[in-house]
Amino acid sequence: MAGRRVVVFPSSAELGPVLAHLVTSRAEKAIASHGRFTLGLSGGSLVSMLSKELLALPQPDCSKWVIGFCDERLVSFDDPESTFGLYQNQLFPKINIPESGILTIDSSLPVAECAEDYACKLKQVFPGEEFPVFDLLLLGMGPDGHTCSLFPGHPLLEETKKIVAPISDSPKPPPQRVTMTFPVVNAARCVAFVSTGGSKATVLKEVLEGGKASPYPAARVAPTSGELFWLIDDPAAAALTIQVERPGAGAKL
Numbered sequence: 001m002a003g004r005r006v007v008v009f010p011s012s013a014e015l016g017p018v019l020a021h022l023v024t025s026r027a028e029k030a031i032a033s034h035g036r037f038t039l040g041l042s043g044g045s046l047v048s049m050l051s052k053e054l055l056a057l058p059q060p061d062c063s064k065w066v067i068g069f070c071d072e073r074l075v076s077f078d079d080p081e082s083t084f085g086l087y088q089n090q091l092f093p094k095i096n097i098p099e100s101g102i103l104t105i106d107s108s109l110p111v112a113e114c115a116e117d118y119a120c121k122l123k124q125v126f127p128g129e130e131f132p133v134f135d136l137l138l139l140g141m142g143p144d145g146h147t148c149s150l151f152p153g154h155p156l157l158e159e160t161k162k163i164v165a166p167i168s169d170s171p172k173p174p175p176q177r178v179t180m181t182f183p184v185v186n187a188a189r190c191v192a193f194v195s196t197g198g199s200k201a202t203v204l205k206e207v208l209e210g211g212k213a214s215p216y217p218a219a220r221v222a223p224t225s226g227e228l229f230w231l232i233d234d235p236a237a238a239a240l241t242i243q244v245e246r247p248g249a250g251a252k253l
């Protein structure tokens, strides 16, 4: 791992622009080095924060972006629970990303087939790679320490072969989902968690300070050779005793 950076902001208002800059700077770097930018998105509060902040920037050229989903709920795209549906409402039509650059699940399939179908789509985009190497994955963390749809104590935490796995007993509804597995998450060139709010403070302390024995899935995110950022706000950081970065206005990561 290139080293973990825990970066604390007073609130989402200061965090958001730094997140947007992280995305566009990693996009520029990736396109310059290998001609495209592969980005994995998560749901939750990230959707509105990222959409708002990216749209506030001078329009980035997204024609060479390829977007996938770190996890997705098995519901139709017009269901308010669909992560793709939320981004489709708030972001995608407003940036110049080609439709072919958005890798969606086929929610009409049964969950196991849906996971296989999504894995095939990823393999086509990352031919020849045992595990897809995304340029940037944006992750959230639930108050139970889950990330993607990888929940505490679930057998999927031990998955080492599949790149995408089905889950039909998600403790958080909706129960049927597909999720990237840890080998994919940890193969990424850069992973950034975005976690805000006081409800995260206790679990965040366990995840960041609990060492290797931590039972929380988010603590297992440790890119093999990529960067790892935790972008958090003061309420989420309230219980931390480790050293953190507190960037000033206009900071760039």
Ligand SMILES: O=C(O)[C@H](O)[C@@H](O)[C@H](O)[C@H](O)COP(=O)(O)O
Pocket: 042, 043, 044, 045, 046, 071, 073, 139, 140, 141, 142, 143, 146, 147, 148, 149, 172, 194, 195, 196
């Ligand atoms: O599929 C889901 O259930 C959500 O996407 C979930 O995994 C989310 O990423 C975390 O709960 C963090 O959400 P917040 O950032 O909104 O706290």
